[in-house]
Amino acid sequence: MNRKILRILSQFLVLSIVLMLPIFNVLRFDINTTELYLLGQAWSFSTSGGGYISGSSTLNHGNSSLNFLIKGVLPWFLFLLSFPIWGAILGRFFCGWLCPVSTIMEWGDALIKQIKRTLKYFSASSDRDFKDLFYGLLSGLISLITLIFISIIFSGFFIAPRDIFRQIITLNLTSNLIFTTLGMAGLVVATVLFAKRLLCNYVCIFGLVQMLAAIVSPISMRVRFDRKNGKNCTNCRGCENACLMGLKPRTLIKMSTSCINCGECMTACEKELGVGMKLFHYRFGKGNPLRGTAP
Ligand code: SF4
Ligand code: SF4
Numbered sequence: 001m002n003r004k005i006l007r008i009l010s011q012f013l014v015l016s017i018v019l020m021l022p023i024f025n026v027l028r029f030d031i032n033t034t035e036l037y038l039l040g041q042a043w044s045f046s047t048s049g050g051g052y053i054s055g056s057s058t059l060n061h062g063n064s065s066l067n068f069l070i071k072g073v074l075p076w077f078l079f080l081l082s083f084p085i086w087g088a089i090l091g092r093f094f095c096g097w098l099c100p101v102s103t104i105m106e107w108g109d110a111l112i113k114q115i116k117r118t119l120k121y122f123s124a125s126s127d128r129d130f131k132d133l134f135y136g137l138l139s140g141l142i143s144l145i146t147l148i149f150i151s152i153i154f155s156g157f158f159i160a161p162r163d164i165f166r167q168i169i170t171l172n173l174t175s176n177l178i179f180t181t182l183g184m185a186g187l188v189v190a191t192v193l194f195a196k197r198l199l200c201n202y203v204c205i206f207g208l209v210q211m212l213a214a215i216v217s218p219i220s221m222r223v224r225f226d227r228k229n230g231k232n233c234t235n236c237r238g239c240e241n242a243c244l245m246g247l248k249p250r251t252l253i254k255m256s257t258s259c260i261n262c263g264e265c266m267t268a269c270e271k272e273l274g275v276g277m278k279l280f281h282y283r284f285g286k287g288n289p290l291r292g293t294a295p
Contacts, residue, residue, distance in 0.1 A: 003263050003266065003267060004263075004264075004267050007096070007097055007262065007263065010097050010098060011097065011098065011100075011102075011103040011106075011107075012103075014098045014099075014100055014103070015100045015103050015104070018100045019150070019153045019154075021157075022037075022153075022156035022157050022161055023156065023161045024040065025037040025039075025040050025042070026038075026039055026040065027039075027157070028156065028157045028158065029157065029158060030158070030159070030160055031158045031159065031176065031180075032159065032160070032163075032176070038073075038075075038076075039075060080206075083206050083209045083210055083213075084209050084210070084212075084213040085213070086210055086213075087209060087210030087211065087212065087213030087214045087217070087220065088213040088214065088216075088217035088219070088220055089217070089219065089220060089221065090220070090221045090261065091210070091214040091220045091221045091222055091259070091261050092210045092211060092214060092257075092259065092260040092261055093221065093260075093261045094206070094210060095200060095204075095206075095207055095260040095261075096244070096260030096261045096263070097261070097262065099200075099206070101199065101204070102200060102260070104150070104188060104191065104192065105191060105192055105195070105197075105199075106244060107146075108143070108188075108191075108192030108193075109192065109196075111139045111140075111142060111143045111146075112143075112192070112193075114135050114136055114138075114139030115136050115139050115140050116136070117131075117132040117133075117135055117136040118132065118133055118136025118137055118140065120132050120136075121133040121136060147185055147189070148181075148185070150184070150188060151181045151182075151184040151185040151188060152164060152168070152181050152184075154181075154184040154187075154188075155177060155180040155181045155184055158180050159176060159177055159180060163177075164177060197244070197246065197258075200245070200258075200260070201245075201257075201258055211257040214257070215257065217285075218285050219285040220284070221261060221282055221283065221284050222252070222259065222261070222282070222283055223249065223252060223259055223261055223263065223265065223266070223280050223281070223282060223283075224252070224280065224281055224282075224283045225249065225250045225251075225252060225279055225280055226279045226280070226281060229279060230250075230279065232273060232277065232279065233250070233279055234272060234273070236272045238268035238269060238271060238272050239265035239268045239269055239280065240265075241268065242264040242265055242267065242268035243264060243265055244260065244262055244264055245258045245259060245260060247259060249265035249280060250279075261282070263280075263282070265280050266278050266280040266281070
C-alpha cells in the first residue's frame with residue numbers, strides 16, 4: 001500500500017481511538033459529578049481520605065488509594081514508559097504516524113491551504129480558476145463541520161457522552177456543554193493556527209522523550225539521504241516543501257531531533273525521480289550514516 005495512504009489510515013485509526021476514550025470511560029473527568037473515570041472505573045475524590053476512592057469500593061481509604069494507584073495510575077505510567085522505547089527503536093515515528101495532536105495540526109494545515117485557494121480566486125484580477133473557488137469553499141465547509149464534531153467529542157472528556165447525545169437529540173443544550181464545546185473549539189483552532197510544530201519541538205513531553213531516546217540509541221530508525229546517488233538530485237526542493245517540520249531533509253544528521261520520520265520527503269522525491277529512484281530511505285542505526293551534500 002502507498003506510504004501516504006498507510007500513514008493517513010494509521011493517523012485516522014489512532015485519532016478515532018482517542019476520540020472514543022470518553023465513550024468507554026477509559027479516560028474522562030466528569031465536571032458534573034466530579035468523578036474521574038480511568039480504564040472503565042469511576043473514582044471520587046474523598047477529602048476525608050485525601051485521595052480517590054472507587055464508588056463501588058468497600059475498602060478503607062488506605063487500601064483504596066493503593067487500589068487507585070494500581071488500577072488507575074500504573075497502566076498510564078506504563079503507557080508513558082513505552083515512549084522512550086518507541087524513540088530508541090523507531091525514532092519519532094509515533095509523532096509522524098500516530099500522534100493525534102500532530103494529525104489534527106497536519107490535517108488542519110492542509111485545509112487552511114485549500115481555503116487560501118478561495119482567497120486566491122477572489123484576489124486574482126484575471127484568469128480566475130473555478131477549481132480554486134470550489135476546493136476552497138469545500139475545504140471551508142469540511143473544516144467547520146469537523147471542528148464542530150471534534151469539539152463536541154472532546155467535550156466528552158468532561159461531560160458524560162450519553163448526556164451530550166441526549167442534549168443534542170432533544171436540542172436542549174446546557175451552558176456546560178456550550179462552554180465546554182466552545183473551549184475545545186478554541187483550543188483546536190489555536191493549536192492548528194499558532195502552536196504548529198512549536199508544540200512538537202518544545203512543549204510535548206512525549207516528543208522530547210522520543211527525541212532523547214533516539215539520540216542515544218545506536219539502533220534508532222532515521223530517514224537518510226542517499227549521498228552516493230546524490231548526483232541524481234534535481235534540486236527541485238520538493239522534499240523541503242513537503243517536510244512537515246520545515247526541515248531541509250537532504251542535510252539531516254544523526255543528531256537532528258526534529259525529524260518525525262513521516263516519510264513525506266520520500267514521497268516528494270519519488271514523485272520527482274520515480275519510484276525506486278528516491279534519494280531518501282528509512283535506516284536503522286548506523287546502517288547508512290549519510291549526510292546530504294547535494295545542491
Ligand atoms: S525530513 Fe522527511 S521524514 Fe523527516 S519530518 Fe521532514 S519530511 Fe518527514
Ligand atoms: S525531492 Fe529528491 S530530487 Fe527533489 S530536491 Fe529533494 S532530494 Fe533532490
